[in-house]
Amino acid sequence: MSSMFIKDDDFSAFVTTMIEAGPVYGPVAKRSRFIFERLESPEELRLDYDVTILPPKKLFFPPAQDLIRFDADEFKSAIDPEEKVLLGVHFYDVKGLDQTDLLYSERNFDSSYMANRQTTTIVASNIQNVSDRAFFASVGAGVPAKGHDAFLTSITGGYVFEPLTERGEALLKHGAFVAATDAQVAEAEKVNAEALTKCKEKHEHSAEDIAAKVAAAFDNEDLWSELAEDCFSCGSCNTVCPTCYCFDVQDTWNVDAVSGQRTRYWDACLTADFAQVSLGEGATENFRGSRGERFRHRFMRKSVYLNDKLGQPACVGCGRCSAACTADIADPVRVIDRIMAS
Amino acid sequence: MSHQCHWTEAVDLFLPREAKIVKTAQPTELEKHFTLQMIDGEPVDFQPGQIMELGLLGYGEIPIGFASSPTNPETFDVVVRSVGRVSKAINQLEAGDTLQMRGPLGHGFDLDKLRGHDVLIVAGGIGLCPTRSLINYILDRRDEFNRFVLFYGTREPCLQLFTDDLACWRGMEDVEYFETVDQGDPSWTGNVGVITTLFPKVELGPETRAVICGPPVFYKFVVRELDGIGVPHENIFVDLERRMKCGVGKCGHCQINDKYTCVDGPVFAYSEVEDLGEAF
Amino acid sequence: MGKPKVAFFDFACCEGCQIEMTNYGAEPFLELLNHVEIVEFREAMTEKTTEPIDIAFIEGSFTRECDRARLEEIRERAAIVIAYGQCATTGGINALKNHQDDYKEYVYGTDSDMPHLDSQKAYGVDAAIKVDYYAYGCPVNKYEVLQIVLHLLHGKEPVIPNYPVCVECKRRETVCRFLEGDHCMGMVARAGCTAPCPAAGIPCEACRGFVDDPNIPALEKVLVEQAGFTPQRAHEKGRMFTANALEATS
Incomplete structure (x- = not known):
């Protein structure tokens, strides 16, 4: 599929037409930061955002998602996806989604997630501003983003729109697109290549070297407890992570006391009770009872356990965990530097 | 997208099946022994060592192993120990009551x-x-x-x-x-x-x-x-x-x-x- | 079987948590009344009861020895006792006086000699009687209370979070107070409130108390290093709703 071009002056009308056709989500400002939100008008769209507080996984796997609903007589699946367009996803978040797609579809196909995923058209966009903590250029660098339906790049005078799937191509009808010139395509490539040079943080070692060293440090209890000394077990690093997808499940009743729902909620392996079971008579067993053990599990998972399956680490370098950690101990670049030096 | 099953053709992983309690026994103060039969009549084809999610709507689900031999395909047994919200609620149930299960799940004994x-x-x-x-x-x-x-x-x-x-x-x-x-x-x-x-x-x-x-x-x-x-x-x-x-x-x-x-x-x-x- | 009988009682508190019960709006409140019978609730009705009750919500701290007998009497006839609101669960804001000697004069001035103002340290009601469940918060989260009641109606133990408020802030994409140059205690505060304060730009004061295992040294460190607190202020910061918990950890 060949690349198209739309002028700055026509872009707003393109977004408006898409909004009229169905729900469109994109980055919008929230106080001093950004979030993905349903767009009411094209003016809200902030393609110049650096990073959103939560990754776009929230649109496919919401923080609270009903799995089944029941009443006195029956129970049924709560899967009810919304056909939508998601506009303006940076490539690192596309990679996060692609990883989650694999993990939620392999072995057992999770329709509660995949239904939302398969009814969404994703338009990725170039990174106009790089957040302070991002290191996406130095993680999984050889693995291209995939799973999106089109790629939008801001260049002089407008945007290059590269359709990648039929879904992406179908969006062309909403705007005044013309074929992009070779020069425009070349400029788009240059813009995207330049974004990779702007990260302030970067890994100094290859994913293979990191995986080997982190795995070898598994039994170094002193190291993990030192790294986790200031950990609040708040799970913020998990909650904002585009590649975290663990959940808890709870049943609740509605106020009629008869009907209700079984709901899954984002859970976090850094929180204290994540691996705790009741043994009866008030006794419990916590299979990851210390801060160090929980901290270690996150780093094993992000840099060791899933590498073979994903072909890259389970980290996309968005830097959200670094920014979200109040104690500032979660930054993968700094933590891995410390482990490499151990 | 590279993962080619479409959601409309997939089984909903979280949708349970209903089972009826055929028989109960109370071997200890905390444990209750249930014999269950699927209401849809489809036998549960399990291996010893495999597990199921046994559930009660409003209360939740618990993972639990099959306690009977698959050589009897008509019914299967579970023993529930009252340790948490779900197990305590299940252990209030008696013969004739229904609950839900998902499974068999996981790998049993080879x-x-x-x-x-x-x-x-x-x-x-x-x-x-x-x-x-x-x-x-x-x-x-x-x-x-x-x-x-x-x-x-x-x-x-x-x-x-x-x-x-x-x-x-x-x-x-x-x-x-x-x-x-x-x-x-x-x-x-x-x-x-x-x-x-x-x-x-x-x-x-x-x-x-x-x-x-x-x-x-x-x-x-x-x-x-x-x-x-x-x-x-x-x-x-x-x-x-x-x-x-x-x-x-x-x-x-x-x-x-x-x-x-x-x-x-x-x-x-x-x-x-x-x-x-x-x-x- | 009749509807479970529910009663509200209060000790040292502002009774604001009882007022929360009247803030549901008519529909959910009336719906709730389809399932329970409220037999004593002085914020909303004049009747009182001496009969056995199924669920007793007790608001307020235990801070006068003379209240013990009344607490024991309630415990005696209540199948389930819920410590209702932060004063009843941890001593709440009343426990601030536990670290002061001159609070009586400070608060009551020339009237401070009056005998009914005599009190000792403030604790949650579980310092006097066995408590079955805890509804945290100043005030309580009324929707959580509704879930507690719905759970108990079904004989199911209520689900009360033991993770910090940060989880709820992140889920609703609240901009972290620390990223806006402010302070916060959400990292050690028990969630369950849905984190309305940081969402409104106000730091979390841990009004539901701490999680079971709060990292207090890290809290003080962060308040000093990132919010510019003096070590003294950082040390005392947690006391507002959790004076007794801090006492236990220090």
Whole structure:
């Protein structure tokens, strides 16, 4: 599929037409930061955002998602996806989604997630501003983003729109697109290549070297407890992570006391009770009872356990965990530097 | 997208099936024994050692092993220990009531690796429930296996499960059954001591296939005994328990290093998990 | 079987948590009344009861020895006792006086000699009687209370979070107070409120108390290093709703 071009002056009308056709989500400002939100008008769209507080996984796997609903007589699946367009996803978040797609579809196909995923058209966009903590250029660098339906790049005078799937191509009808010139395509490539040079943080070692060293440090209890000394077990690093997808499940009743729902909620392996079971008579067993053990599990998972399956680490370098950690101990670049030096 | 099943054609992983309680028994104060039958009439095709998510709407689901042998396809048994919200609610139910289940889930015992060999089962406490499925399977097809040795340990005599079964096993000639309690009571005339005190009572060879299921502290002590006998670790099978929510390898709670207990286990060859720092 | 009988009682408190019960709006409140019978609730009705009750909500701290008998009497006839609101669960804001000697004069001035103002340290009601469940918060989260009641109606133990408020802030994409140059205690505060304060730009004061295992040294460190607190202020910061908990950890 060949690349198209739309002028700055026509872009707003393109977004408006898409909004009229169905729900469109994109980055919008929230106080001093950004979030993905349903767009009411094209003016809200902030393609110049650096990073959103939560990754776009929230649109496919919401923080609270009903799995089944029941009443006195029956129970049924709560899967009810919304056909939508998601506009303006940076490539690192596309990679996060692609990883989650694999993990939620392999072995057992999770329709509660995949239904939302398969009814969404994703338009990725170039990174106009790089957040302070991002290191996406130095993680999984050889693995291209995939799973999106089109790629939008801001260049002089407008945007290059590269359709990648039929879904992406179908969006062309909403705007005044013309074929992009070779020069425009070349400029788009240059813009995207330049974004990779702007990260302030970067890994100094290859994913293979990191995986080997982190795995070898598994039994170094002193190291993990030192790294986790200031950990609040708040799970913020998990909650904002585009590649975290663990959940808890709870049943609740509605106020009629008869009907209700079984709901899954984002859970976090850094929180204290994540691996705790009741043994009866008030006794419990916590299979990851210390801060160090929980901290270690996150780093094993992000840099060791899933590498073979994903072909890259389970980290996309968005830097959200670094920014979200109040104690500032979660930054993968700094933590891995410390482990490499151990 | 690269993952080519469409959601409209996939089974909803979280939608349970309904089962009816055919029979109940209350072996101990905390445990209740249920015999269940699927309401849709479709039998549950499971292997000993596999698990299910047993659920009650409004209360939630719990992972639990099959406690009966698949040689009876009409019904299946579970033993529920009242420890949390769901198990306490399920244990209020009686014959005729319905609940829900998803399963079978995970990997059970690889029966081909046990057939034709001496089999030792070492069960501790409620660990007898998932192994009871295997025990009854072996008893139902006794000639497919060689010697059958069974060790069962509980903290106190009153905590013994399946007391009818135990009485039966004690009297059977082709089962070498040994039992122990950590602490006896006035009526107890049997062995007193931890599970490992049963090992000197029977001569076992290195070709034995061993199955272990018990509380978290149990495994390393039993393995030490088996090492003494010379049983290779790939012939030792452990049935592990972790916190579990989804049962289908997604929710992350049951992870032991990179393994998901619910889909990679709950039965593992000891050699698969002995080097995992989070296993024992 | 009749509807479970529910009663509200109060001790040292502002009774604001009882007022929360009247803030549902008519529909959910009336719906709730289809399932329970409220037999004593002085914020909303004049009747009182001496009969056995199924669920007793007790608001307020235990801070006068003379209240013990009344607490024991309630416990005696209540099948389930819920410590209702932060004063009743941890001593709440009343426990601030536990670290002061001159509070009586400070608060009551020349009237401070009056005998009914005599009190000792403030604790949650579980310092006097057995409590079955805890509804945290200043005030309580009324929707959580509704879930507690719905759970108990079904004989199910209520689900009360033991993770910090950060989880709820992140889920609703609240901009972290620390990223806007402010302070916060959400990292150690028990969640369950849905984190309305940081969402409104106000730091979390841990009004539901701490999680079971709060990292207090890290809290003080962060308040000093990132919010510019003096070590003294950082040390005392947690006391507002959790004076007794801090006492236990220090």
